[in-house]
Amino acid sequence: MPDRAAPPTELCAVHDAIRVLQGKWTLQIVRALLGGACGFNELARAIGGCNPATLSKRLEALAGLGLVTKRIESTMPPRTHYSLTRAGRALEGVVAAIESWGERYLPKPARRKTSA
Amino acid sequence: MPDRAAPPTELCAVHDAIRVLQGKWTLQIVRALLGGACGFNELARAIGGCNPATLSKRLEALAGLGLVTKRIESTMPPRTHYSLTRAGRALEGVVAAIESWGERYLPKPARRKTSA
DNA sequence: GACAAGCACTTGACAAAACATAGTGCTATC
DNA sequence: GATAGCACTATGTTTTGTCAAGTGCTTGTC
Numbered sequence: 001m002p003d004r005a006a007p008p009t010e011l012c013a014v015h016d017a018i019r020v021l022q023g024k025w026t027l028q029i030v031r032a033l034l035g036g037a038c039g040f041n042e043l044a045r046a047i048g049g050c051n052p053a054t055l056s057k058r059l060e061a062l063a064g065l066g067l068v069t070k071r072i073e074s075t076m077p078p079r080t081h082y083s084l085t086r087a088g089r090a091l092e093g094v095v096a097a098i099e100s101w102g103e104r105y106l107p108k109p110a111r112r113k114t115s116a
Numbered sequence: 117m118p119d120r121a122a123p124p125t126e127l128c129a130v131h132d133a134i135r136v137l138q139g140k141w142t143l144q145i146v147r148a149l150l151g152g153a154c155g156f157n158e159l160a161r162a163i164g165g166c167n168p169a170t171l172s173k174r175l176e177a178l179a180g181l182g183l184v185t186k187r188i189e190s191t192m193p194p195r196t197h198y199s200l201t202r203a204g205r206a207l208e209g210v211v212a213a214i215e216s217w218g219e220r221y222l223p224k225p226a227r228r229k230t231s232a
Numbered sequence: 233g234a235c236a237a238g239c240a241c242t243t244g245a246c247a248a249a250a251c252a253t254a255g256t257g258c259t260a261t262c
Numbered sequence: 263g264a265t266a267g268c269a270c271t272a273t274g275t276t277t278t279g280t281c282a283a284g285t286g287c288t289t290g291t292c
Contacts, residue, residue: 139249140249140250141250166236166250166251167250167251167252167253168252169250169251169252170249170251173249173250192257192258192259192260193259193260194258194259
């Protein structure tokens with residue numbers, strides 16, 4: 001490697017954060033959960049139809065990172081509750097930033113994206 | 117429990133924004149460009165070694181969305197400059213939010229590969 | 233009591249995205 | 263005059279995400 005002796009601490013924090021959040025449905029999941037805890041299938045529908053395999057994987061990763069808590073209410077009639085931890089809820093700022101950016105700068109249905 | 121029958125129209129602003137930003141190197145690219153315009157290979161190195169095919173695709177997509185501008189300085193000794201548009205620079209808030217979240221909630225413990 | 237539907241997932245085959253690597257045509261440096 | 267660099271594109275492999283179906287159980291409807 002050439003000159004990769006870059007600043008370690010600061011650069012990596014963002015890098016890592018981006019890597020965590022950049023998974024396919026991750027932000028969607030967080031956003032949905034920000035609106036309240038819910039079950040697996042419910043969550044899948046809420047975020048717009050993520051398939052169970054991916055959702056499961058994401059949720060597991062998120063739980064592993066301490067952003068999401070999985071609470072099994074009952075095993076027999078399967079009932080699970082996913083909710084955000086404090087770290088997860090702290091992503092509200094990120095989601096809000098994305099939301100406001102999207103509303104302002106992304107081509108909306110009202111405006112065609114035929115920008116020159 | 118709010119009804120999830122979400123019409124595309126309203127939800128789409130965030131949904132779209134997330135979809136745009138969730139691409140593999142997108143945020144990384146924006147973050148690097150936030151620090152100043154640069155060339156193709158330079159950018160690839162700055163974001164940590166994205167392969168050219170992906171970077172090219174991302175850049176093209178970003179340019180198509182009006183977030184990034186590509187300026188060809190010279191064709192023969194190839195020299196290109198990529199920089200952010202106003203919409204792209206507006207992502208600074210998003211990047212900052214992610215950065216501060218990452219620094220606070222994703223510190224050293226999670227810095228390693230956290231696949232359980 | 234039988235039967236469809238729903239819950240929370242898992243499995244497995246498949247497609248799409250990202251990957252590494254090599255190569256293009258040129259110049260500037262060694 | 264060989265090497266390395268620029269901005270990319272082309273090729274083939276690996277990773278990631280997707281669809282469809284299935285599991286064991288309960289609940290609701292008849």
